Amino acid sequence: MKKIEMTTGSIPKKILQFSLPMIVGSIFQLTYSTIDGIVIGRFIDKSALAAVGAATPIFNILLFLLVGLCNGASILMSELFAQKKPKTLKQNIGTSISAGSILSIILTILIIVFARPILKATGVKTELLTDATNYLIFVSIGLVFSFINNIYTAALRSTGDSLRPLYILALTSVINIGLDFAFVLGFKMGVIGAAIATSISMALSAIICIFYAAYVDDLFKFKLSDFKIVKPQLIETSKYAIASALQQIVLFIGKSIVQISINTLSIDAQAAFTAASKIDDYAITPIQCFGNTAAMFIAQNRGAHKPERCKKGLFTGMILSVIYASIACLVAYFGNNLLVKMFLDSEDNVAEVIEEGAKYYQYMAFFYFFPALTNSVQSYFRGLGKLNIVFYSTTVQIIFRASSSFFLIKSFEITGAALCTGVGWTFMLLFEVPILIYYLRTKKGLNHTSSVDVIKYK
Numbered sequence: 001m002k003k004i005e006m007t008t009g010s011i012p013k014k015i016l017q018f019s020l021p022m023i024v025g026s027i028f029q030l031t032y033s034t035i036d037g038i039v040i041g042r043f044i045d046k047s048a049l050a051a052v053g054a055a056t057p058i059f060n061i062l063l064f065l066l067v068g069l070c071n072g073a074s075i076l077m078s079e080l081f082a083q084k085k086p087k088t089l090k091q092n093i094g095t096s097i098s099a100g101s102i103l104s105i106i107l108t109i110l111i112i113v114f115a116r117p118i119l120k121a122t123g124v125k126t127e128l129l130t131d132a133t134n135y136l137i138f139v140s141i142g143l144v145f146s147f148i149n150n151i152y153t154a155a156l157r158s159t160g161d162s163l164r165p166l167y168i169l170a171l172t173s174v175i176n177i178g179l180d181f182a183f184v185l186g187f188k189m190g191v192i193g194a195a196i197a198t199s200i201s202m203a204l205s206a207i208i209c210i211f212y213a214a215y216v217d218d219l220f221k222f223k224l225s226d227f228k229i230v231k232p233q234l235i236e237t238s239k240y241a242i243a244s245a246l247q248q249i250v251l252f253i254g255k256s257i258v259q260i261s262i263n264t265l266s267i268d269a270q271a272a273f274t275a276a277s278k279i280d281d282y283a284i285t286p287i288q289c290f291g292n293t294a295a296m297f298i299a300q301n302r303g304a305h306k307p308e309r310c311k312k313g314l315f316t317g318m319i320l321s322v323i324y325a326s327i328a329c330l331v332a333y334f335g336n337n338l339l340v341k342m343f344l345d346s347e348d349n350v351a352e353v354i355e356e357g358a359k360y361y362q363y364m365a366f367f368y369f370f371p372a373l374t375n376s377v378q379s380y381f382r383g384l385g386k387l388n389i390v391f392y393s394t395t396v397q398i399i400f401r402a403s404s405s406f407f408l409i410k411s412f413e414i415t416g417a418a419l420c421t422g423v424g425w426t427f428m429l430l431f432e433v434p435i436l437i438y439y440l441r442t443k444k445g446l447n448h449t450s451s452v453d454v455i456k457y458k
Contacts, residue, residue: 003160053274072244082303142199243387254398298383336361370425
């Protein structure tokens, strides 16, 4: 299968060719996550759906810490691939797999020990605490497999292959959906069954990734010695990965703070927010795929010393993101009731849940243009290796989103969750657009020999 070479040819065609398999793969991934929510909401009850919603932000902090490490590492991998350094690239991938797997296991142990007190600290209602704790523990068991899946996917994509990760995601999604029905409907295992289904599917996905990648590409035919952690590689990768991971952590800490405010609302409102958040992902994830593609495009062309293609890649990705955001806005605004109804049994006294979810979408629909712009701007800085700017802009967004959530959610309930999201994105744009203009005018960072910017610690 031919890999996509980002450094030559039509820019819109290259970005679309690479993005579309990523988007389809993400939709598969979102679909099994959504069906997970539908199965819980329809075949257990709305309290179980609310419990899963309370646990999910904590799990996502851990997951997206690891995803951030993978995304950061993939920027360096893209540059090494463009520079045609296969030996160094293989060494980098092996080091990333070993270091990340160790971290994943440590995080899983911490969650098993501290899940309940962490959830209590976030204000989870007493009647939801047991289900939320069980879900968080059992879904976290699959964390190391999720990391392996993500690092292999990141490595494949950094070498211009976005199609094979799609095959793996599609197969994993089908497996997870089948296991959801088996454990929740068949074995009546409740939220624990849903969590176990997710962990098993992640384990199977990791195994498939390892063997399939080795079968199709010699780069992934590892010997045991290839997994040795090479200190210079670890240091260089960390420059990219830590800043990217911190950005993801800040993002999901902010979401967890918003969840604390949501936890003060009724169980109906919490269930509505959980359902709405899952549909939100369908609007935002494809935009992130365009951004991730643009970042890899920019990294490869920076490595190949083609600065003009870097700038054109930025604007091409932005235009595609805005087009998709327009469609998402229309669907969310006019289809809000139908979207929320998917998650709930119509006989389960859920009229208020549907009404609350519809309110959220009536406001949220107007804000989807913002991530289309912010993700595009961040993709440029990720591609240049300027991950400190990405971190700072995300921090600005979270500060304003989280701080405004206490007032807005208290005053407007679930509608306030949409409003505070819009507030955060607005201030994020105000912060990063002037920096982008400066970088474009001065061509700063386009010279590959420039050092990687990382967050400085004292």
